[in-house]
Amino acid sequence: MLNPTKNILKASVAFALAGLLGACAVGPDYQRPSIAVGANYKETKGWTQAMPSDTALRADWWRSYNDPVLDRLMDALLAANQNIAQAQAQYRQAQALVQSARAGFFPILNAGLSATRSGGSGSSGGSGSGLSGSGSSGSTQSSLTGSVSWEPDLWGKVRRTVESSQAGVQASAADLAGTRLSMQSTLAQSYFQLRALDAEKRLFEQTLAAYERLLRTTQNRYQAGVAAQADVAAARTQLENARTQALELNWQRAQFEHALAVLTGQAPSGFTLEPAQTVGKVPDIPLGLPSQLLERRPDVAGAERRTAQANAQIGVAQAAWFPDLTLSGNAGLSGSQWAAWLGAPISFWSLGPALALTIFDGGARESKVAQARAAYDAQVAAYRLTVLTALQEVENYLVQLRVMGQEQVTQDRALAAARESLRLTENQYKAGLIDYLSVAQVETTALSTERSALALQSSRLVASVQLIAALGGGWQASQPSDGQPVDSQPANK
Template identity: 65%
Template sequence: MRALAASGMALALSACAVGPDYQRPAMDLGQAYKQSSSALQAAVVDAGVNPGWIPAASSAPLRGDWWLLFDDPMLSGLMRDLNSANLNIAQAEAQYRQAQAQLQGARAGFFPTVGASSSASRSGTGSAGSSSGSSSVSNQYSLSGTVSWEPDLWGRISRTVEAGEAGLQAGGADLAATRLSMQSTLAQTYFDLRVTDAERRLLQQTVQAYTQSLALTRNRYDAGIAAQADIETSTAQLENARAQALALDRQRAQLENAIAVLLGRTPAEFSLPETTVAARVPVVPVELPSELLLRRPDVIAAERRTAQANARIGVAQAAWFPNLALTAQGGFRSGQWAQWLTAPASFWSLGPALALTIFDGGAREAQLREARAAYDAQAANYRQTALTALREVEDYLVQLSVLGHEQVVQGRALAAARESLRLTQNQYQAGLIDYLSVVQVETTALNAERSALALVAGRLAASVQLIAALGGGWNPEAGTAGPVPVQEPGAETPPL
């Protein structure tokens, strides 16, 4: 009865958990993004340009398969392969399973430990120097079971489980962050490759045009109306264009190899055919800054690790209190096999054991200070991670706005360069100007064409980076949120 009373008291006390209860560190991220109401954003909209983002209040929020916004079937196929074959994602998944196993091990502390043992021994005694030479031999057989349980009097086990649950949630957020990072890297690499393909086609057309110009210049030289210097200038221009085309071939091969590794394949077994894709910058729904604390995986991971560090303070504080262990043992013990399982051979024991560390040289105090310092470090890391996320969103918002307006201006410059090139070539064919003037205008036109493609690449990359900075539509509760938003009308990027 006394043992049962002690057990009941232990169960009543097990609801007490020492240590601070967790509260998420306060963070003030503001009511809106700085760029959401800027004059620059208004100017871009007034110019009729797709700004690349809109407030989420007027559209559905992002969803997990955010790459569908770009309406590129090849990109969607690559994303499917990435999610199933990327080795970084596989590593993060294994680490998440490891966190699951650790939590299961922590929860095992709530339950009693049951064990069994069986033994058989034969022993003897004798006096070698005695005249009689008598000796005795005996057998011993035993079978026993043991049940032991440590009530969670001070919450050590419950705080350990709390830390394990927070660690598991952080591991899930890490997995989502890794997946989002790999998806973002793949999308940016893919669009870089597509822009590189467009540049290669541009340079192929340029090489053809320069080849025709060289042939025309040679004909004019043969007719005595062009100088040898014009031929050399045209030849140098042609070879420079060929060299730039070769450099793009190298760049494309490297991008293709990078995609192969992202898909968990060797570069030798992967190739991506060249296609013309009508790329356009999608409209990305941007939610309030406070949503970053709930939707961005790395911010959630940092917050959950703060909760984990808080729970470990309770574990360290519980070490100052005594441990109570309830143990029960019973079985059979006999010297004869035939009487092994009989009632007279049975034995049992039941009782609590209380243990308290009196002196440890300050080890527990040091562990407690370490746990509190770890919490402070994690709280600071959480706040820094949230501020970094806020800065990244602001950066990509202004980048999309500026690039959209810049693309409009660059479009006017490109149209003027093309018209200037047409007029200059007509003047050269009419013999009104020398070839050096043509070369200068052709160089300007080529640079304008490549600058336009660079802006296409910049806007596509900024769109992907903004989506990743917003959390990629990841929802720790439901996984995705809402349908894909419909694109608004506006200036579109040229086909790649």
Template identity: 55%
Template structure:
């Protein structure tokens, strides 16, 4: 614009002042971030016999559920990632944090505004009194007029980050964005874990249903045999009643499983974003395999768990906000320039005589605020201390969870071994008692007791397997799942990519 061509000298002074401000602003006000100190044990308490993770195992694999060797589970996990509405909420929150970080970056650049306007203004009529030389007065009246004004201007404003306030704000918003990315990863891992646990429990119920169906068929054959023996006069009516009771009781247990399975199936449907009425899972033979979950060093746990990473990023954000608060004690420097045309007539609006311009720096500093800035700094420091405590507590909780599930898996493995031995003994006892009953040396009460004991041990062993499968999922989640912490280092506020 022509108006700016006439202001070269003031512009040079302003640019020189801006450069000086940038040089002075090499160091930002406020403390630089340092990770809070945290006591990290050399090894887990219950990690005896476990091998450390290597780059080729679970620690670097995103699809951790493939360890269970179940194609249906893998398909459901993919559907969850696409259609789960709770996860969609977390994705939207992360996008908000991305936008906030981009907005903080824009503060480093000048803002340019273009304004055009047309104004009509008027003034009402009045009267005036004039005293003549002979002492008489004459009163005259006048009428008001309407004027028009046309304005067009271009303005530029640029706040120099003299004390690092804008850099600290960007640092805070970037850390908050990274915390949001970790929160998204934590939400995804939690939902994946919930889906896996529900699915594995459903498959255990299917196995129990197959066991009960096979038991019912065996009990039905036993009842038929007992009825035949009763008609032949070999056994009493009481034996038939006991065989019938055993059969009906087992059938009732099988019916009860249908309700439990339906609940799990409905929960899985909601997790994958489908109405329960439109979702079903067919029964399959066999159970998913129990994976051998590798352990990690405690220090690796701190790097891999998304909730720990989120807590640390919140500490970083709170630390940067201390610098933002302290920067309010120092003067702010901004450069502004404006120029344009102003005229009372549209016809000769954009002409040289109607031009105007202004340019110059502006310093602003608070001289007295009755302790407001001090209180804001104290608030920022207290918020930082709070986030540090939250981070340390999150770390402690992560250690506890990992230890809990490690010892649970160890105990369940030992318990399952003993339970298998109990089942083998119960099966042998049932075989012997059944042969004795057929030989007529024992009554049917002994058979019923042995049958109930064998079935109870079978179901207990299946329940233990289900608990072990669930505990393995919980341990994988406690160790960070398949989440890769390097993704946070690659997050770019300018990118729209969602993690």
């Protein structure tokens, strides 16, 4: 006679294997949303394209500025920036969610051990004796149980959940790269603005020294009777105004220094950056093609992965329409004495499949599917908007840098003319041909032109950093064959 336990077990296993072999993941398979990005950038006209051996941006893009201090600050930022540390922790959290989702592929095993002491009491008495007595008895019942439960992924709900979680990890990796790039860009911009203030302070030092010499010259001329007292007052006014403007630069530089301290994970009180003699030079920036932004911009890559994540959630919601199959088994030992367990057979067991299907839920499943589809449509729109915004940013910084390069040429000519005009005017004043008010006007114009030239140089450096960040900063989205996301941004070198 056949053993019914074996029959049930064989039937359950056969049913599960047949279901797994014929199973398919419900829900739409993901396709990246299409969007026209163009073959080339519009604002590359007149742009001098770099032609290095490696035409792509490097991940350590800041080294193209050839500034050792900037390199050192970037190293400190990658090691201690708290925004990056927070994004890294969120990335690890997303990785843990994938492992949690994958656990749905495996059975759940449980074990239990219990001991129960029970007893009762009673009384009896003889009418003749007039005596009463009481007695009690007790027993201990011990049990050892084990159970296994497995829900085969017949309709792909677990697979879609894992797919969604993996896309979430890849989006989190892009977020981490985006945070890193944002912090690097902020540091570089702050650094170049601080260096521009250093140059402006040196300009004011030279200007103040020249104003002091002119004030002494004017005082001497006044004492000699060849200059009016108004000239002395005008020279002193100009000197003190310049001193006031120079003092304003101190707090501006201090704030940038404090910002650099926080970006590198340090307290502002313990961070000092010595002045430098140069502002920097705009490097050649390789552009690539607009289509490359889909892989090189972390925010674009993250938005695309979140679209895939939302697509997988549609399948998760649709799987609720299908029945759930659960295979479960229980077995255990039970006895009043532990020693009896050594030779006792299994005291109890149960084994069998269970099929569950929701018949009516008031439209809850239908609404969840509709919600998942709407969330997917919203994420598609967000992805396309992110791509368009990325293209807009690149075009904006391209035209900004191109026009600023043209402005630099005209500004240099204006600066040369202002310096020559100042030299001639000062000579005329010393020769007694003009009064000091004429000199003061030319000096004010020359100082303003010098500051405009420095501001333009600083703006070009900042815009170049913004363009590099808009191009993705050398980051490249990558996905190996096992489906695990990879953050291709290299570690600090």
